[in-house]
Amino acid sequence: MTTITPTSKWHKNILDLDNFTRADIDSVMQTTDAMKEIMQRDIRKVPALRGKTIITLFYEASTRTRVSFEQAGKILSADVINVTAQSSSISKGESLIDTGKTLQATGADIIVIRHPSSGAAYLLAQNVNCNVINAGDGWHAHPSQALLDLYTIREKLKRLDNLKVTLVGDVLHSRVARSNIWGLLNVGAEIVLCAPPTLLPKIFIEAYPHNGKGSLTIEYDVNKAVKDADVIMALRLQTERQQSGLLPSLGEYSERWQITPKRLELAKPGVMLMHPGPVNRGVEVSSELVEHESSVIEEQVKNGVAVRMALLYMLLAGSKPNETSLAHS
Numbered sequence: 001m002t003t004i005t006p007t008s009k010w011h012k013n014i015l016d017l018d019n020f021t022r023a024d025i026d027s028v029m030q031t032t033d034a035m036k037e038i039m040q041r042d043i044r045k046v047p048a049l050r051g052k053t054i055i056t057l058f059y060e061a062s063t064r065t066r067v068s069f070e071q072a073g074k075i076l077s078a079d080v081i082n083v084t085a086q087s088s089s090i091s092k093g094e095s096l097i098d099t100g101k102t103l104q105a106t107g108a109d110i111i112v113i114r115h116p117s118s119g120a121a122y123l124l125a126q127n128v129n130c131n132v133i134n135a136g137d138g139w140h141a142h143p144s145q146a147l148l149d150l151y152t153i154r155e156k157l158k159r160l161d162n163l164k165v166t167l168v169g170d171v172l173h174s175r176v177a178r179s180n181i182w183g184l185l186n187v188g189a190e191i192v193l194c195a196p197p198t199l200l201p202k203i204f205i206e207a208y209p210h211n212g213k214g215s216l217t218i219e220y221d222v223n224k225a226v227k228d229a230d231v232i233m234a235l236r237l238q239t240e241r242q243q244s245g246l247l248p249s250l251g252e253y254s255e256r257w258q259i260t261p262k263r264l265e266l267a268k269p270g271v272m273l274m275h276p277g278p279v280n281r282g283v284e285v286s287s288e289l290v291e292h293e294s295s296v297i298e299e300q301v302k303n304g305v306a307v308r309m310a311l312l313y314m315l316l317a318g319s320k321p322n323e324t325s326l327a328h329s
């Protein structure tokens with residue numbers, strides 16, 4: 001049976017989490033639970049999105065996000081086409097809008113876009129009729145990453161409420177941090193940001209009005225920032241986006257801000273260590289912690305597939321899983 005019965009209208013595009021309600025987040029979490037069940041079956045294939053076409057349009061390198069969207073689409077029986085800037089007419093100078101319209105004309109139901117410019121996913125969404133998912137735009141947003149991070153926290157700690165979450169690293173250039181801040185504030189988390197002052201200007205937090213829900217503070221001393229944290233989220237040092245003068249040497253950065261076993265001990269017992277990847281081992285996180293019992297870095301990648309299945313499904317089939325379309329094909 002291949003019928004998809006839309007259950008209710010949901011978001012048309014997923015561009016960031018600033019327009020997500022708590023109910024939206026909970027609904028993604030619950031749909032992801034259903035998708036994880038499919039991933040545990042012997043035959044990981046359901047007909048839910050048969051006949052739908054998903055195009056990934058990547059202007060920047062990616063392993064986790066691109067592969068997991070492809071895998072997610074294939075498990076749901078959608079046709080998935082991957083387009084990169086290097087191998088398409090973008091390399092001949094075609095504009096983003098023209099490329100988007102071309103992909104739409106070929107039959108795309110969803111375009112998943114990654115682009116080095118902040119706002120690119122919004123520009124695309126304004127110029128095509130199909131659904132758009134932002135898979136990372138410049139420094140700005142990476143909503144599917146933040147949702148998979150929330151899912152991984154909920155899975156491990158069995159809750160999203162009353163959390164202290166410390167984000168340590170290159171906050172300035174991090175779209176992962178920005179989307180996580182919206183998501184974590186929404187669930188009422190106490191968020192602490194920690195980085196060298198050049199990578200975390202005090203004005204940063206003024207961009208996040210949060211109406212008394214959760215809190216957002218800056219702490220430049222990493223030992224204080226991680227104290228009693230439920231979750232430590234290390235952020236990648238984005239060497240491709242650095243301007244000169246923002247960083248001391250890598251050695252000094254690691255000495256003062258790296259998450260080490262000693263610093264991990266300052267957090268709550270059972271603390272979760274997260275990293276969106278790719279990890280610069282020995283820079284943001286000491287190498288032995290990547291496989292440490294507190295690390296959920298591999299779970300984040302696994303959950304990335306299930307969360308992206310949920311997002312594709314919710315955009316194309318409605319906000320709630322339909323049992324028929326999630327049965328075996």
Ligand code: CP
Pocket residue numbers: 061062063064065066136145276277278
């Ligand atoms: N976390 C993340 O976006 O990883 P990729 O760049 O490999 O997609």
